[in-house]
Amino acid sequence: MQQSSLFPSVSSTEPEILPLVDGNIRYFNHFLSTQEADHYCTRLLDSLAWRQDHIKLYGKQVKIPRLQAWYGDNDALYQYSGINLQPNPWSDELNVLRERCEAACNVRFNSVLANCYRDGQDSMAWHSDNEPELGRDPVIASLSLGQVRNFDLKHRVSGEKYRLPLEHGSLLIMAGSTQQFWLHSLAKTKKSLAPRINLTFRFVSANLRR
């Protein structure tokens, strides 16, 4: 049986459009049904090739505060915070989710960065998804599974901030000039939290380097 037919299809209705100047962000809070989101959360936590990466900080190797995994087409090589990621081949689940996201965004994705936030101490620092291989004004589809976490946005020039809790089974689509003007992050919290997975589907190519 095809994976996509395991679940009743939920229509992803109308997205919420975030009221951001210089940005283009759409949010579907129930992109997946709860049943689908539960299934993918458990399955991906168990099956993805999670790795603990390190970055160099003041000359020392330090653990990044989350686990990561990179999947994609063979030639989808990616450099992230100085880390070179060689893609794992697509799994069936990731391929089904990729197709769902491609249909919602009307673009093709050749790779996905998976992040696993094990608890409230895991986080993502302020950054933009502006690596050269993403090209100018990339479309990025960000699917969240598991624990609801706050996604923070900050305008690079005005400092304006916007906070959006990302729900289990939600899809956030960042497009247009979002990455040029806005930073995003996921803050730590002292609260004891369950694990969360985030998948950001991307199209990367050395040809897109500016």
Ligand SMILES: O=C(O)CCC(=O)C(=O)O
């Ligand atoms: O976990 C999230 O919601 C954000 C992840 C992210 O910004 C990234 O992978 O670049």
Ligand SMILES: [Mn+2]
């Ligand atoms: Mn990002």
